[in-house]
Amino acid sequence: MPNGFRPTGGGVSSMARAPRLCARCNSIATRAGYCDAHRPVPFAGARERWAARRPSNWQTLRRWAIKRAGGRCEFESCDRGGTDVDHIHPVAEHGLWDLDNLQLLCKPHHRVKIQQEAQSGRQRARGRRAA
Known part of the structure; x- marks a missing residue:
């Protein structure tokens, strides 16, 4: 190869990926597209929703x-x-x-x-x- 260039991984660049941003505040997302402050809580309010649907x-x-x-x-x-x-x-x-x-x-x-x-x-x- 000229000038000492050697492709790595079949010619794919080894550049780092840009961090994902939070869908709400544009800070760095830690998981599922949200930062820690905005990550949805699984099943939040499920008990209250169920209680609202049941009969008196x-x-x-x-x-x-x-x-x-x-x-x-x-x-x-x-x-x-x-x-x-x-x-x-x-x-x-x-x-x-x-x-x-x-x-x-x-x-x-x-x-x-x-x-x-x-x-x-x-x-x-x-x-x-x-x-």
Whole structure:
């Protein structure tokens, strides 16, 4: 090569990348396009949004569901004590906020059900994007 020039990495320059800037204040972004001061907090306000959507008689419905189940998990062949009142058909899938759509589950079975619902939600979302 003339003048001692040697290309590095197949001729690609080894210049440093310019830092990304915060989408709100133009300071250096640390993660996800925001600086530490402006980075969104995951799930911020989720509990309040959920509470605003539930009916005013939610606590009564919850107590009735626990009483109907006798305090036991309603998952088939489970004999643990129930801790979580859950919708049989999720509200996100047009389930209703009534006693017939509520069940009492133990923590492990509630976690399994939530994971299954999340997976089906992701599959629905993929189907909507593909269409």
